[in-house]
Amino acid sequence: MSRPGATATAVDGPSAAPLLARVAAQARWEAGTMLRNGEQVLLTLVLPALVLVGLARTEVVDLGLAAGERPVDVVAPGVLALAVLSTAFTGQAIATGFDRRSGVLRLLATTPLGRGGLLAGRVLGVLAVEVVQVVLLGAVAVAVGWRPDPVGLLPGALLVLVATAALTALALLLAGVLRPEAVLAVANLVWAALLVGGGLVVPAAALPGPWAALVHALPSGALGEGLRRASADGTLDVRALLVLLAWAAVAALAARRWFRWD
Amino acid sequence: MAGRGAGGRAGGADLDSPAVGGPPDGSPSGAALRVRGLVKRYGARTAVDGLDLDVAAGSVTALLGPNGAGKTSTVECCLGLRRPDGGSVEVLGADVLRAAADPDHRAAVGAMLQDGGLPTSARPLRLLRHLARLHAHPRDVDALAERLGLPAFARTSVRRLSGGQRQRLALAAALVGRPRLLFLDEPTAGLDPAARLVVWDLVREAVAEGAGVLLTTHDLDEAERLAQHVVIVDGGRALATGAPGVLTARSTASLRFTAGPGLDLGPLRQALPEDVVVSEPAPGSYVVSGDVDPQVVAGVTSWCAQRGVMPDALSVGRPSLEEVFLDLTGRSLR
Numbered sequence: 001m002s003r004p005g006a007t008a009t010a011v012d013g014p015s016a017a018p019l020l021a022r023v024a025a026q027a028r029w030e031a032g033t034m035l036r037n038g039e040q041v042l043l044t045l046v047l048p049a050l051v052l053v054g055l056a057r058t059e060v061v062d063l064g065l066a067a068g069e070r071p072v073d074v075v076a077p078g079v080l081a082l083a084v085l086s087t088a089f090t091g092q093a094i095a096t097g098f099d100r101r102s103g104v105l106r107l108l109a110t111t112p113l114g115r116g117g118l119l120a121g122r123v124l125g126v127l128a129v130e131v132v133q134v135v136l137l138g139a140v141a142v143a144v145g146w147r148p149d150p151v152g153l154l155p156g157a158l159l160v161l162v163a164t165a166a167l168t169a170l171a172l173l174l175a176g177v178l179r180p181e182a183v184l185a186v187a188n189l190v191w192a193a194l195l196v197g198g199g200l201v202v203p204a205a206a207l208p209g210p211w212a213a214l215v216h217a218l219p220s221g222a223l224g225e226g227l228r229r230a231s232a233d234g235t236l237d238v239r240a241l242l243v244l245l246a247w248a249a250v251a252a253l254a255a256r257r258w259f260r261w262d
Numbered sequence: 263m264a265g266r267g268a269g270g271r272a273g274g275a276d277l278d279s280p281a282v283g284g285p286p287d288g289s290p291s292g293a294a295l296r297v298r299g300l301v302k303r304y305g306a307r308t309a310v311d312g313l314d315l316d317v318a319a320g321s322v323t324a325l326l327g328p329n330g331a332g333k334t335s336t337v338e339c340c341l342g343l344r345r346p347d348g349g350s351v352e353v354l355g356a357d358v359l360r361a362a363a364d365p366d367h368r369a370a371v372g373a374m375l376q377d378g379g380l381p382t383s384a385r386p387l388r389l390l391r392h393l394a395r396l397h398a399h400p401r402d403v404d405a406l407a408e409r410l411g412l413p414a415f416a417r418t419s420v421r422r423l424s425g426g427q428r429q430r431l432a433l434a435a436a437l438v439g440r441p442r443l444l445f446l447d448e449p450t451a452g453l454d455p456a457a458r459l460v461v462w463d464l465v466r467e468a469v470a471e472g473a474g475v476l477l478t479t480h481d482l483d484e485a486e487r488l489a490q491h492v493v494i495v496d497g498g499r500a501l502a503t504g505a506p507g508v509l510t511a512r513s514t515a516s517l518r519f520t521a522g523p524g525l526d527l528g529p530l531r532q533a534l535p536e537d538v539v540v541s542e543p544a545p546g547s548y549v550v551s552g553d554v555d556p557q558v559v560a561g562v563t564s565w566c567a568q569r570g571v572m573p574d575a576l577s578v579g580r581p582s583l584e585e586v587f588l589d590l591t592g593r594s595l596r
Binding site for chain 2 (some may be wrong): 013014015016017018019021024026028031032033036089098099102103104105106107108109110111112113114117255261262
């Protein structure tokens, strides 16, 4: 009954692909899944692009511009911060919430990928999508007149990296404790609330007094203000970086403590 | 050469004795899975209560039990998805928690979970290719997909697949890494008969290549056809274990027929020897058990003839696994 044809292929015992190949495959899978999902693309590219063009070309919102500042100078870095929030927080929270319910996290935990590989792949997938967002939205911003300081690319990238860690950890925390429907509602609500009053697109300076101070301490405000500073004069907003590092540390610890895989 | 010698075992052989097949790599006992005294509690409720379980390389062990018997908890403990509260679980010769932490060990274990675990927005072939990339020596994805008829719905997202299509994709996902130990949690639930045969063929092929399979099922026919070893569980405990043929041979022969419900069995009981028991376990379904000999058969049929009752589906024989199961648990599987 043992058929030579059937056993000849089983010479090599099963083994995992190398760690980097597994994580790269997962990152590719995650980025591909995000970019194929219509709602995600709406959230991560279409809405930020509309906000960008709408606010840069009109004066419907008071942006509290300083003398000589153009709307696009304030709005373009803010929209990039909004794009990071969309992908790293809102998109990740919703996707993780539903993946948790449908058992995707459990199934992937049994594959050679494992939980650590899944987490690493997700974060890299988010970063890959962010690169696509920055390229596309940056091109739109330049087309409507944005002229950022090229030196600001480095501090900007650093802030995006740390903000991604903080926002992804917050997304996992949210997705790990609430039902997916609640995650969907909360994540979208937070996105809309931070868009309006989180220091993303509308600078903290244009917000009412005590609120402005608070916004500087939010991850959204820190990222928005930090990217504005980087694009304006190419310098690193150290306070913003420290705020984001603190959020990343606390959120990662909390997610580690409360996240549930099933 | 993992478990190659174990492929030729005839179905129905008694596996109560230790496995006789060639031991797989890294597992001196030849056991793909060895569970001893497994306990799993959720708060005050004990889901698995001291369960013993073995899966030999190159064979199928079926875990049979009604809903809530502890089957899925057992599978989850064996996959490292849940931490056991007691007992030991050895997967391919290594402790389960150590095995679950090792990517190469996970590569050697395939799982088809009951909740599927397939990402709902994914397209089948893209998902299968992705899972294959996690392995160093995966199966040929196109050939596997072809066998399971996946190309017919390759462009449909998992969300829109029928239950049977999802099952087939989940099985492909479990097989893609050429596992040496395969967990199948109700693999053919919701499949049409043709798809079921394909699944059985694939499981037999994996077994012929030396894989050990732990199968949970409600389908006793499936257990009888596929498994060399059956463990009947209820309340988290093993009620009976053995080869399907051994389990059914434990019971005596019986005569069964169906007729209108509620027949007066009193006269029949009087007409038959005292040690023969007559019962109607379900309305219209009659069982005569004990020392069923030609005299008893004649007694039953003449009693029917006197009353003008047609004994439909009249049969004499050993009980099926389903009947053994019913006797042990007092519950129906379906």
